[in-house]
Amino acid sequence: MGRLVIVSNRAPSVDGTGDSGGLVVALKDALSEQGGLWIGGAPEQTDTPSASLVFHQRPDFDIALFEMEPELYRDYYLGYSNSVLWPALHGRVDLIDVQPHYSIAYREVARRLARQIADIVTHDDVIWVHDYQLIPLAHELKALGLTSRIGFFLHIPLPDLQTFKAIPDWQDLAGWLADYDLLGLQTQRDLGHLINIFRHTLRGELRANGNMGINGREVVLGCFPISIDVQGFRRLAVEGAAQTAPAPMPRLIGVDRLDYSKGLPHRLLGYEAFLSQNTRFCSNVGLLQIAPPTRDDVDAYKAIRSELEHLAGRINGSFGTIDWTPVQYIHRSLPRDELAVLYRYSQVGLVTPLFDGMNLVAKEYVAAQDEADPGVLILSQFAGAAEEMSDALIVNPHNPQDIADAIRTALEMPLAERRQRHDALYGHLEKHDVGHWSAAFLNRLLSVEQADPEWLARVSGLESRARTG
Ligand code: GDG
Numbered sequence: 001m002g003r004l005v006i007v008s009n010r011a012p013s014v015d016g017t018g019d020s021g022g023l024v025v026a027l028k029d030a031l032s033e034q035g036g037l038w039i040g041g042a043p044e045q046t047d048t049p050s051a052s053l054v055f056h057q058r059p060d061f062d063i064a065l066f067e068m069e070p071e072l073y074r075d076y077y078l079g080y081s082n083s084v085l086w087p088a089l090h091g092r093v094d095l096i097d098v099q100p101h102y103s104i105a106y107r108e109v110a111r112r113l114a115r116q117i118a119d120i121v122t123h124d125d126v127i128w129v130h131d132y133q134l135i136p137l138a139h140e141l142k143a144l145g146l147t148s149r150i151g152f153f154l155h156i157p158l159p160d161l162q163t164f165k166a167i168p169d170w171q172d173l174a175g176w177l178a179d180y181d182l183l184g185l186q187t188q189r190d191l192g193h194l195i196n197i198f199r200h201t202l203r204g205e206l207r208a209n210g211n212m213g214i215n216g217r218e219v220v221l222g223c224f225p226i227s228i229d230v231q232g233f234r235r236l237a238v239e240g241a242a243q244t245a246p247a248p249m250p251r252l253i254g255v256d257r258l259d260y261s262k263g264l265p266h267r268l269l270g271y272e273a274f275l276s277q278n279t280r281f282c283s284n285v286g287l288l289q290i291a292p293p294t295r296d297d298v299d300a301y302k303a304i305r306s307e308l309e310h311l312a313g314r315i316n317g318s319f320g321t322i323d324w325t326p327v328q329y330i331h332r333s334l335p336r337d338e339l340a341v342l343y344r345y346s347q348v349g350l351v352t353p354l355f356d357g358m359n360l361v362a363k364e365y366v367a368a369q370d371e372a373d374p375g376v377l378i379l380s381q382f383a384g385a386a387e388e389m390s391d392a393l394i395v396n397p398h399n400p401q402d403i404a405d406a407i408r409t410a411l412e413m414p415l416a417e418r419r420q421r422h423d424a425l426y427g428h429l430e431k432h433d434v435g436h437w438s439a440a441f442l443n444r445l446l447s448v449e450q451a452d453p454e455w456l457a458r459v460s461g462l463e464s465r466a467r468t469g
Contacts, residue, residue: 001446002124002148004036007117009077009133011040011063014056023130025229026434030442031061034126038063039117041077045070053116064120066113075105081133082295084167089132090261090355091159093166095300103169107136114140123147126445129180131155136172139179151182151445153224156357157384158190161197174201178214181448184224184441186357186384191223220448224441225388228363230433233340237368240341250411252287253346255339255361256353257294258331260304263354263380263397264291268311268327270352270395270403275319275326278408283324285411287350288342292333305331343368348410349377351385352397358384362392366425374422376410378403388432391424 004027012024031038039053042065049067056063068076079102087095114137121127127150129137138150164170174197177183185191195212198204198219204212211220252271256262271287291308295301312329319326334342343349349365362377362385369375379385379392386394393406 001034001126002122003126004030004034004442005117005121005125005127005148006031006036006038006130007113007127007134007137008038008040008130009081010043011038011065013043014058014063016058016060023434025232026438028060029435030438036061039066039113041065041073042067045073051116052119066116068109068112072105072108075099075102076109077133078295078297080106083298083300085132085135086156086261087300088163088167089156089159091157091163092260092300093163095260096166097299098168110134110136110140113137114144117141118144118146121146121148123450126442127151128153128441128445136176138181139176142179147450149181149445149448149450150179151184151441151448152177152180153184153226153441154190154357155186155226157187157355158185158193158197159355160193161200164193164197171201174198178202178204178212178219180219182220182222182441182445184222184444186223186225187387188223189384189387190357191221194221220444222441222444224437224444225384225432226358226360226437227429227432227434228360228367229435230363230367230429233364233367236337236340237344240337241344241370244341244345246345247286250285250347251345252285252348252350252407253342253365254287254289254291254350254352255343255364256289256291258291258301258305258308259294260300261353261355262291263352264289264304264308265311266354266397266400267350267352267403268308268315269400270397271327271350271407272311272315272318273400273404274407275315277404281408281411282319282326283321286324286326286328288328288330288346290330290332290334290339290342293331340364340368343375344370347375348407349375350403350407351377351383351392352380352395352403353383354380354397356380356383356385362389363429366422366429369422369426371419371422371426373415374418376413376418376421377425378406378410388428389425391421 006027046067047069049069053064083097125148127148129152195206198212202214204214207213211218275282312327315327316325343365351359351362353359362379365377377392379389379394380397381394395402395406
């Protein structure tokens, strides 16, 4: 094998700050062993972007940044990626904002990036592309004749066929996905949706080995539930807690980017129902909601922020007293080590997305607990994590009563049951950490046969005819 080449919308920082998030930790070892390279969008846009990748060396792996103009970035990232694909793939077709220039920019970014990548990779390099911002990349790379193996991992959910078809370019998207050699999804749920999309759109045939025959070649499919650095996160929580006092009263915690997919208003409605039905808990429990800003420039995000602030204000106004604030809402990002301690000192973890690829907060909450006196995880049935974490209290986030009941059950749960549930959840996580995830994906990618040159020639021919025609 040549180098491992990771491609994502954003590359890790050149100086290593912010590496503690899961993905860099997961891929660091594989990258440094293989002499790897991480290609990603430059953190700042420029009116005079370089026509080739801009290289930086880190001690562990190299970084190559892809530059773009501010307008192109806006239409590709805030536009197509986050105003079309993100809502559609999360089942919120009502929020899709279709603009022709968004989809032009999305394709243009993949085309330009492919040219820059094709200049520097060789046949033996293995390319792993991440997430919905870059779906057309394999198509563009193969059109340039690249024969390296190319895998793709979708971090967010893939909806059912009918929802998928609400995206104006759904047929193109299906075709671009089928150009990868390996497609990895978070859950069996999403894998089922992908198979159905391929069957319907490309007459794909499911083979006995679970892969799909599409246009005379085999696309390898797999379910790879992402995870966290379990030991590392647990260590942060234990060490931090040794220097911090516990919370003065039982606490529920929620930690989510302020995104409409995370079900924050639904969560507050559930908490409101809980307080109104269980008044003995008033003044004796608190909800801490950390919701750092994200994609502020997209209208749907402004709307969710004001909805959340309205609800938090309503609950505090109705139930709060001079000495007690029922909802503590923080609209800022906190350092990761502080988060770990907050999780450990919270008796209930509330993870109630309406639709989520995986949800790492659920896993972080479990990893941070004290096994002798663990808290209880309340988890939405629509988080990908629910497939693996059935020992959490599983709820339907659309039903406030379900959330209210689960909060009461969690707060009243006897120690023995809390320990039993936590042991099962932690036991699974320990064996399925983020290293397990990246190794499983990479091993599968390495076992894929390299592209058939005849097929490639055909695709490249069609592509160049389409361009010149
Ligand atoms: C996408 C998919 C999939 C949050 N607030 C703070 C903070 N965070 C960290 C959490 C966690 C991460 O952000 C959020 O991860 P999630 O998995 O919950 O969600 P997305 O950001 O939507 O991620 C998701 C994931 O990709 C991985 O494949 O699981 O389904 O949507 O790590 O801790 N971190 C810090 N301060 C904060 O205030 N430091």
